[in-house]
Amino acid sequence: MDERIERVAVLGSGVMGATIAAQLANAGLRVLLLDIVPKEATAEERAAGLGLADRAVRDRLATAARAGLERLKPAPLYLPAYAARIEVGNLEDDLPRLRECDWVVEVVLENLEVKRALLARLAPHLRPDVVLSTNTSGLSVNALAEALPEPLRPRLLVTHFFNPPRYMRLVEIVSSRFTDPAVAARMAELIRVRLGKGIVTAKDTPNFVANRIGVFSLCNAVHHMVELGLTVEEVDAVAGPATARPKSAAFRTADLVGLDTLAHVARNSYELLPGDEQRAAFLLPGFVGGMIQRGLLGNKTQGGFFRKTKGEEGSQVLFFDHRSGEYLPARRPRFASVEAAKGIDDPGKRLRAVLAGSDPAATFAWRNLRDTLLYAFNRIPEIADDVVNVDAAMRWGFGWELGPFEMMDAIGVAELVRRAEADGVKVPAALYGVPSFYSEEGGKRRFVDLAHGGGWLDVPRPPDHLDLTVLEKAGAVVERNAGASVLDLGDGVFCLEFHTKMNAIGNDVLAMVHKALRRAETEGRGLVIANQGPAFSAGANLMLVAMAIAEGAYDEIALTVRAFQKAMMAVKYARVPVVAAPHGLALGGGCEVCLHATAMNPLAETYMGLVELGVGLLPAGGGTKELALRAVRLAEQYETDVSPFLFKHFTTIATAKVSASADELRGMGLLRPGDGVTLSPDRLVHDAKARVLALAANHRPGEPATDLRAPGRSVAASLASQLWNMRMGGFITEYEEKLGRTVAGVITGGDVPAGTAITEQWLLDLEREAFLRLCGEKKTLERIQHMLKKGKPLRN
Known part of the structure; x- marks a missing residue:
């Protein structure tokens, strides 16, 4: 068969x-x-x-x-x-x-x-x-x-x-x-x-795993909101990232799901679970039914617990006041407990910081989590045989950063029991004496087998799932500084892993690039560049750039750019193959790292682009150079005019285009023939390692290009003409035209006649000089500051 x-x-x-x-x-x-x-x-x-x-x-x-x-x-x-x-x-x-x-x-x-x-x-x-x-x-x-x-x-x-x-x-x-x-x-x-x-x-139980626990938690949140006299906006201020849950928190999640769908699942749970100890929680308060009757179903009806309106003064967010039945302007409530958690990256520590508070937000968070976690404990082995499946269901299905049993470990099982008892809440007998639900032993993650007497079992992991966190705990780290690590993946393959905030690239990361390459070249067969953070890399550390510009430290900026370029050229011309395995955001410098690798093996959900123009700069870690070089090589390959290839790559930079998927990178010219795409996050590092091994046997290191023919000033003039037309049409600002002209001057090889012999280093020098000039522009600093404050580009 x-x-x-x-x-x-x-x-x-x-x-x-x-x-x-x-x-x-x-x-x-x-x-x-x-x-x-x-x-x-x-x-x-x-x-x-x-x-x-x-x-x-x-x-x-x-x-x-x-x-x-x-x-x-x-x-x-x-x-x-x-x-x-x-x-x-x-x-x-x-x-x-x-x-x-x-x-x-x-x-x-x-x-x-x-x-x-x-x-x-x-x-x-x-x-x-x-x-x-x-x-x-x-x-x-x-x-x-x-x-x-x-x-x-x-x-x-x-x-x-x-x-x-x-x-x-x-x-x-x-x-x-x-x-x-x-x-x-x-x-x-x-x-x-x-x-x-x-x-x-x-298991074949009503609503299976994720909806059973997720809908219980949402219904429970509604009840505690009413009991504590809070608003939906106040609840969402604490029921999101502050307590290791998604930005949509509780009521925005309900709007995404649809209030009618939420009520339907809750009603089914109540009817089909007569023996559930928390059955009554699935009976939603009457105001929810009233909202459904009024057609306030959430995002699909442009109004549920939250509604966004547009007026003459811009858009306004309103929230549904369950006490009056009317919409009120959002007030963005602030709580001391939530503020205490801000800036804490570790979700477990963030959760503990909130629960240590004494304000209404902390009280709500404790009650909702207490009930949800105890409910999840009571569902094993009813809905699933182990804690691993339940935790995975809530992380993958509801966007929680930690599953219920991981949350209990973060809070401390004994502390959860103590506080629940103090509240007069019945604690399951089987929970007493459980030290934790997970442990690390011999580099392996283990879990308590609640369904079969409480012994320890290894967390199942397919052989093609290379988990960098597990490898680190098993002693695979061979180099480390504050910004990055080098791990031994076995079979002569090493991995360079970033671990800064949003994996931004700074001097520590650049230093580790060289150490990783030396290790791979002297002791191994190749290098993977990958990590398991929320983003592959959001690019260079923009805050450091802004500070250097404000202080007039242009020599320091020049040194940093030169160091970035040197590291990228080391990657490109390494004596062993280097495979970049990006995922999530791979922007600016993160994209440049990938462009210089021997090959790329991105996750399907990779959002990559050279976005520097959005902050008034141009790609200067070799990104502009690399797209210029690729355009020239394509023209040579097909024995045709370079202009169409160059215009395409210029547009990629000038529009700060970001791919909507890894597959889109092919059309952008960033993914090359032979590069693969992985759909499973668990397989990403494994597939990149396999690619390194496949390339290693026949790897032929290259040399920096010295035989390029510059497109020259005539092509730059053509690009400048298009920019002028766009500004006259109101599509770009005067400063954006200037930025575009700067990119055009670099990507065409400078102010030289077409066909002039140039080198790869020449293009890098043009990049660096243009970057420094733009750093001296007031409007560039305004763009950088706006991005740091607002998280979106300024079009000045």
Whole structure:
């Protein structure tokens, strides 16, 4: 039997079905998207002479869903062109085509009888080796399996994607009592590796893992808000990053989910969980039902717990006052406990700082977390067999920085018990005596096996998951300073890891670049540049640049730029292959590091660009030079004019364009032929290491280019003419025109005739000189200061 899955049918083209189809297409799978046949033709279709017998009408819902993918925000496709991988049809004419499919995903209405009826209709059209899954968020997979003929029941399981499927990492896999364990294991591996998802194995209980705990926590937050007399705005001030949870906190998360959806899941929980010790928490206060009746459902209705309005004086954020039933202007409440947590990077320490407070925010945080953490403890082994799955579900599905059991370790299990007892809250007997839920031993992370008597087990880790944190604790660090480390990944491959705030690049990082290269060149076979922070690198340390400009320390700036350029050239011309593995933000200097590597292996969700013009500067760590050089080499390769290639790369810099995915980097000229893209964050370092080993056998170090032919002043003049037209049209400011002219002068090789022989070092010198000139501009300093204060560019 062929175990490969290449062809997938998605049944149901609503937002969830269409966006699951998009993620499958992102992964290179071929997709057949089907929906019901409309009851009648539209007026437009009838005017075109079409009726229900025509496929254009019969396939309308799926066709419209595929077309709508390009308009959805955030974008579900890595590239709009990937929509071509999705064929469309309907659930009457195209059921026979299901025999072509290796995997069939049902994503129709969240109604048990509707789903059972569809599964029964599908059965005659499915191959005996097909994998059949349902995207239910909480319906019983056992009840669904019973609608299938017995031979198909072992092939059915739940694959619960979280919305939006491209960006939310969690997929819950739930087996029925009939499911073949080999099928479940195979699908877990496919979804983890091919689709890049985090897999949580859940049990067939209402709402599974993430929604069971997440919705309880949200409902509990509503009740404590009312009891403490707080507003939704005050609760969200503390229920977000201050307590290791996402920026959407509690009520903005409810707006994202939709109040109707939240109420539906809560109501189902109450009805289906008669034995739940916290069942009453799922009964939401009456004002929530009143909001739903008024159509205040959250983001999808432009108003829920929060609403944004636009007026003559700009936009204004309002919050729903549950006491008056009206919207009030947001006041941005401040609490001492929340302020105490600001600036603390470690989420556990941040959480403890808030809980140490005595103001209303700290009181709310304690009560909500106390109840949520005890609730999570009581759910094992009911909803999952171990703490690892529960913690992963909340991190990947609800965006928590720490899962419930990781939070308990951060607070201290004994301290949680002590405070809960002082409140008169019943503490589960099994919690007494638990020292912690996780420990480190021999470089391995272990967890308490609550389901089988409390012994210790190793946290499962696939062999292709190279976790830098685990490696560090196992003694893999061979070099370290305040800004970066070098780790031994084994097999002669080393890893350069940044660990500054947002992995900004400063002198410590640059010094470690050289140490990492020396280590790899003398003791190994190659180097990976990667880290596991929230961003690969946000670029150079902008605060240090601003301080140096304010102090007039231009010699110091020149030395730093020269050091950056020297480090990048060392990377580019290393005697061993260097593979950069960016993820998340890779901006400015972070992008320049990647451009100089031998190869790049980015995570699919990589947002990369040379953004320096946004702060009134130009890429001077070799970024402008590298794009100029690539344009010249492409023109030589194709024996054609350099201008089209150069204009494209100039635009990348001049517009400070940032990729919306790693796949978009190819069109920007930043990702080269042969560079791979990894969808699974767990595999990123592994894949980069494998790339290093593949390159090492035949690596041929290069030499700095000395044979370049400058595009010259005539091409620069053409670029300047375009900039002038843009300023005259009101598209750019006068200063932006000046910045563009500066970039044009560098990327074309300076004020020289076309064809003048120049070197790579010549371009680096032009970069550095232009950077220093711009540092002396008042408007550049204004741009830098605005970015530091507001977090967005100033167009002066």
